[in-house]
Each structure stands twice: as C-alpha cells, then as structure tokens.
Amino acid sequence: MSFSTPMGQLLDRQTPAIRDNEWLIAPPLDEGLLNGAKHRIWSLDHLIAEVWRKHGHEVVEGLTPPEGMTVALLFWPKTMDLGRWWLDQLNAHCASGSTLRIVGEHHGGGKRVPGELKTRGMTHQRLDNARRCSLYEAATIAGEAGDHWSTFEALDLTLVSHPGIFGHGRLDDGTRMLLDVLPAQEGRVLDAGCGDGVISAWLARQGANVTAVDINHLALEATRRTLEANGLKGEVLASDMLDAVEGPFDAIISNPAFHQERHVSIDPARKLIEQASKKLTPKGALYIVANSFLPYMGLMKKHFGRVDVLAESSRFRVYRCSRR
Incomplete structure (x- = not known):
C-alpha cells in the first residue's frame, strides 16, 4: 500500500485499524486507502465517488448521510467552514459517543481542529503529529446538522x-x-x-x-x-x-x-x-x-x-x- 500525501502517511504509521471495513471515511481523499480493506465512503464529489466505487468500496454519494455510522475518519478539508459542516453532520448522524478520528494538514486548518471540537463540547486527544499534520480522536455528541446555507x-x-x-x-x-x-x-x-x-x-x-x-x-x-x-x-x-x-x-x-x-x-x-x-x-x-x-x-x-x-x-x- 502506498500513500503519497502527508495525511495518508501519518495514518499509515499510526492507525492500521482504519483499514478495518467498519470505518466510514468522509470525505475520501487519499488514494493509498483505495486498494486495502473495503471501506464505507461518504463523498460529496461525483468523480471521487466513481473512483472508489470502481475499486469495490461501499460508496454513499451526495448529501444524504449513510446509516449506522459508529466509527468515522474525517479528512479535514481546506475550507474551515466546510470542516465545520462535516463535524455537524457526523455529530447529527452518528450515535452519540461514536469514535471520530480527524486528520488535517496544519496549513490547511488542521491546527484549528481542537478549537472546533472544544466549542462543541467534544472530548478529544491528539494521537499523532508529523508530516505537518495532526491526527485527533474524539467522541461524537448528539447535535443538529444545522443550516449552513x-x-x-x-x-x-x-x-x-x-x-x-x-x-x-x-x-x-x-x-x-x-x-x-x-x-x-x-x-x-x-x-x-x-x-x-x-x-x-x-x-x-x-x-x-x-x-x-x-x-x-x-x-x-x-x-x-x-x-x-x-x-x-x-x-x-x-x-x-x-x-x-x-x-x-x-x-x-x-x-x-x-x-x-x-x-x-x-x-x-x-x-x-x-x-x-x-x-x-x-x-x-x-x-x-x-x-x-x-x-x-x-x-x-x-x-x-x-x-x-x-x-x-x-x-x-x-x-x-x-x-x-
């Protein structure tokens, strides 16, 4: 398995459990995860969804969230407001107390993730910090998806x-x-x-x-x-x-x-x-x-x-x- 991005390389050395097919990946970014265990994917990008679908992964495409989410990996997007949207969606649609891991590049807003988690009252810890990226683990809380329009x-x-x-x-x-x-x-x-x-x-x-x-x-x-x-x-x-x-x-x-x-x-x-x-x-x-x-x-x-x-x-x- 080969990871070309810093976030993927951080995941590879610290979180082999994410290769387990119970994990939901939202939104999927790193191609290094394509050829491993089959995952559940939630993508807002039609082109990315097609790529993962062709590799045999279970893909939910669009704004309607998957059902039965209990463990999730969030690739923090470059746009902070979009990251906030993803957090609100996962809190609203995962069972309260579900495991949520978040990986983000520092220059892409990753350093601000703890503040967003604290604002929502979500307990969390930093699992790793390398390649100018950080990996956090948090527990989801009951919340509303909110109106971001x-x-x-x-x-x-x-x-x-x-x-x-x-x-x-x-x-x-x-x-x-x-x-x-x-x-x-x-x-x-x-x-x-x-x-x-x-x-x-x-x-x-x-x-x-x-x-x-x-x-x-x-x-x-x-x-x-x-x-x-x-x-x-x-x-x-x-x-x-x-x-x-x-x-x-x-x-x-x-x-x-x-x-x-x-x-x-x-x-x-x-x-x-x-x-x-x-x-x-x-x-x-x-x-x-x-x-x-x-x-x-x-x-x-x-x-x-x-x-x-x-x-x-x-x-x-x-x-x-x-x-x-």
Whole structure:
C-alpha cells in the first residue's frame, strides 16, 4: 500500500485499524486507502465517488448521510467552514459517543481542529503529529446538522450558496465578466461546472432551456435552490464535465475550475474543450472565462475552427469557440 500525501502517511504509521471495513471515511481523499480493506465512503464529489466505487468500496454519494455510522475518519478539508459542516453532520448522524478520528494538514486548518471540537463540547486527544499534520480522536455528541446555507443578491438574482462551493457567498469577478459580454442565449444551453447556479439562473431567466452539471453535490443542490428561489427551471445533473449529458447544445458556458487542492491543473478545462467540440450544434459555441495566464488558446484552436477573445483584463479572458 502506498500513500503519497502527508495525511495518508501519518495514518499509515499510526492507525492500521482504519483499514478495518467498519470505518466510514468522509470525505475520501487519499488514494493509498483505495486498494486495502473495503471501506464505507461518504463523498460529496461525483468523480471521487466513481473512483472508489470502481475499486469495490461501499460508496454513499451526495448529501444524504449513510446509516449506522459508529466509527468515522474525517479528512479535514481546506475550507474551515466546510470542516465545520462535516463535524455537524457526523455529530447529527452518528450515535452519540461514536469514535471520530480527524486528520488535517496544519496549513490547511488542521491546527484549528481542537478549537472546533472544544466549542462543541467534544472530548478529544491528539494521537499523532508529523508530516505537518495532526491526527485527533474524539467522541461524537448528539447535535443538529444545522443550516449552513446562505443567500446573497447579484445581477438581480437571489443566489444560494454553501461552504465548499466555488466563490462561496459572492459573485466571482470572472463570472461577472463572462456574463457582461455573453450574447443572449436561446435553445438548449449547458452550464458546465454550475457552482451556485448564477450562470444557470441568468440563462434560464432569458428563456433558455438550461442543463447544469457539476461534480460537487453541494454545488448541484445550490443550483437547484438558486433556480427555485428565482422561480426558474432547469435540469441539474452530477457529471464529470459532459460525461453524463447528450448533445447537441446550442451553447456551452463555463467558468471551469483550474485548482486541484493547491495545484494548478487545466485537466477539467481540457476535458470540457475536447468534449464540447463534439456536443454542439453546427452553429453552436463554447464560451469560457479563464484566468489570463492559463494556456487555453492552443487547446481551443486544436478542437475548434475559430476562437475569439470577447473580453480581456489583467486577470481574465473570455473566449468564444465555434466550428467556423
């Protein structure tokens, strides 16, 4: 078994019992656990859930918690508010007094875990501290899952948001630039990487037939709630870019993610560009906003006959890609 991440390496030397299949892992991160004992997994990420499912693990995907949780391992996320959400969920849905182990990187909020546990009145101890990570063990308490959803106003829309969603609680500047120059859309339109649903709602308000996709179930639920809050309709699906949708579309619109944890990765955008060229109508177009430093132009020209820059600033570019 091989662990490539510091958190996984800390677990490997201190907690062989976590390889026991009674443990629930939420959310699963470290690939070193894939090929050992079969685990129960709770994932909010459709792509990660598919990987674990293919390796034969028992996977619960989405916001509905698994039943019968008694021992759990929580990989502390980089977003503190999302970590608080996970703590509240596990307290609400595990039997009181269940064993909860939490592993976190110090620069990713791991040092603040004891304070979060103390705030909730949870007894705990630190089991290990190495590789700039810490491992804690706590006992769950009876608690409420809480309401971590929030709303804000932008573009004359009510937008619903949640910790763990891109641009949580605000309109991203790149998305604003994209919508400022995006032509009016009609027909069948896809929002790829829907986030809080602002692009989907903006398109649906114009009368477009909207399909929204994301791998993050918090984003999918936020988009559903955003559409409902504005009296709008659209189809919302879990999909790794365009894997789960059938074309053709009159337009595909996206502000694609380019971070994998702290690393820059254009893999999601690369996949979107490659797939979009095959799922557009003959006169359809792909619209993307991206940070100016990202090397998308060559990839776009490889798959599309024409690429135009609709807007540009020191930070962002908005591209339009079409067959001609």
